[in-house]
Amino acid sequence: MSYQADIEADIIIVGAGVVGLAIASEVANEGRDVYLLEKNERFGQEQSSRNSEVIHAGIYYEKDSLKMKTCLEGNSLLYELCEKNGIAHRKCGKVIVATNAAEAEELEKLYRKGKGNGVPLRMLSRREMVQLEPNMSGIAAFSSPTTGIIDSHALMEYFLDKAKSNGAQVAYGTEVVGIEKVSGGYIVEAQDPSGASSLMTKVLINCAGLYSDKVAEMAGIDIDEADCRLCWCKGEYYSVRGGKNKLVNRLIYPVPMTISVGVHVCLDIGWRLRLGPLFYYVNEISYQIDDSRKRPFLESSVMKALPFIKSSDLHPDTSGIMAMLQGEGEGFRDFVVRHEYDRGLPGFINLVGIETPGLTSSPAIARYVSNVVDEVFGN
Numbered sequence: 495m496s497y498q499a500d501i502e503a504d505i506i507i508v509g510a511g512v513v514g515l516a517i518a519s520e521v522a523n524e525g526r527d528v529y530l531l532e533k534n535e536r537f538g539q540e541q542s543s544r545n546s547e548v549i550h551a552g553i554y555y556e557k558d559s560l561k562m563k564t565c566l567e568g569n570s571l572l573y574e575l576c577e578k579n580g581i582a583h584r585k586c587g588k589v590i591v592a593t594n595a596a597e598a599e600e601l602e603k604l605y606r607k608g609k610g611n612g613v614p615l616r617m618l619s620r621r622e623m624v625q626l627e628p629n630m631s632g633i634a635a636f637s638s639p640t641t642g643i644i645d646s647h648a649l650m651e652y653f654l655d656k657a658k659s660n661g662a663q664v665a666y667g668t669e670v671v672g673i674e675k676v677s678g679g680y681i682v683e684a685q686d687p688s689g690a691s692s693l694m695t696k697v698l699i700n701c702a703g704l705y706s707d708k709v710a711e712m713a714g715i716d717i718d719e720a721d722c723r724l725c726w727c728k729g730e731y732y733s734v735r736g737g738k739n740k741l742v743n744r745l746i747y748p749v750p751m752t753i754s755v756g757v758h759v760c761l762d763i764g765w766r767l768r769l770g771p772l773f774y775y776v777n778e779i780s781y782q783i784d785d786s787r788k789r790p791f792l793e794s795s796v797m798k799a800l801p802f803i804k805s806s807d808l809h810p811d812t813s814g815i816m817a818m819l820q821g822e823g824e825g826f827r828d829f830v831v832r833h834e835y836d837r838g839l840p841g842f843i844n845l846v847g848i849e850t851p852g853l854t855s856s857p858a859i860a861r862y863v864s865n866v867v868d869e870v871f872g873n
């Protein structure tokens with residue numbers, strides 16, 4: 495049986511965020527027709543451009559989880575990539591600081607967890623705390639020297655250029671609206687301003703971020719049975735003005751007392767200082783923020799560690815929304831990166847719940863997916 499398709503592809507990737515771009519840069523080569531379909535007019539307009547731009551070290555995640563493994567691998571791959579290709583970054587390190595006895599107890603546990611994950615960490619003496627961060631107050635802290643910051647836009651541009659120079663084609667303003675499993679692959683229905691088109695592909699990779707559960711559903715997966723229905727979690731940032739950025743030397747994080755890492759110091763490459771993200775679950779996508787959540791910022795643990803930041807220094811800045819598998823009050827959930835052949839979908843590679851540390855993990859996830867793709871093509 496033959497199918498009518500406007501384009502015949504070897505690989506279609508849905509979504510040009512940092513993960514889709516990283517994968518495109520790995521799987522594209524001269525012998526393959528690779529298409530990257532993105533519903534927005536530009537790449538990286540959703541999670542990938544609305545985050546803290548931290549190169550995480552791998553401290554927080556369950557041992558041997560995909561989050562832990564891809565974060566550690568991604569951390570070293572990113573530094574290597576940045577050095578080689580002139581991508582702006584800074585291995586500034588971070589400290590995690592406890593401001594009371596209960597936090598100090600949790601700090602100790604987190605330190606052991608991070609060490610157990612193989613992350614280089616160092617418990618600090620009081621004297622070292624003062625030496626590293628003279629303006630910080632706290633009763634105990636450890637440092638993570640391999641944490642850093644990166645220009646995420648420059649990283650995405652690098653992946654995009656590499657993918658294109660290896661022959662990948664990128665279609666912006668092109669939304670995937672339907673997927674049909676056919677013999678030898680998938681028919682992907684896409685909608686762009688000029689109308690509808692259909693593309694035939696052998697391999698289909700779902701990197702649709704906030705909508706990746708919907709794309710999985712289009713491919714025929716029962717997302718409730720597969721336990722991969724997403725929740726959306728909004729994180730708000732406040733900028734800190736008044737020259738206070740000169741009073742911090744590295745990233746400063748609180749001890750996570752809930753499931754999130756907590757409101758922390760964010761610094762970009764230009765050393766602009768923000769606090770955030772303050773997370774809460776939402777049902778709609780709106781990036782608008784006002785100062786109605788200033789109080790939780792003022793009450794957050796990190797503010798106790800940074801007594802030089804006053805309420806009048808804080809101004810609502812940006813926000814981002816994260817694709818979470820973990821619902822409110824629920825425990826750890828790992829990334830889903832899965833070749834769905836056992837659900838009768840050979841060649842469908844499904845990525846769902848790629849929340850933090852997805853930016854850090856992106857080059858490692860791309861390598862992992864590239865190996866799966868090679869297996870599908872029998873390379």
Ligand SMILES: Cc1cc2nc3c(=O)[nH]c(=O)nc-3n(C[C@H](O)[C@H](O)[C@H](O)COP(=O)(O)OP(=O)(O)OC[C@H]3O[C@@H](n4cnc5c(N)ncnc54)[C@H](O)[C@@H]3O)c2cc1C
Pocket residue numbers: 508509510511512513514515531532533534537538539540541542543544545546547548549550668669670671701702703704705706709728729771813814815816817848849850851852853854855
């Ligand atoms: C507030 C916040 C802070 C974070 N901080 C960090 C951090 O400091 N360090 C870190 O490592 N990670 C961090 N993360 C996580 C990181 O940003 C994400 O894991 C990463 O950006 C996910 O990339 P992605 O490509 O999977 O998703 P996205 O960037 O969301 O890209 C998905 C793309 O798919 C497209 N798409 C969706 N549906 C369709 C469709 N049907 N057809 C075509 N295109 C479609 C979307 O338009 C989008 O461009 C943070 C995230 C947030 C929200």
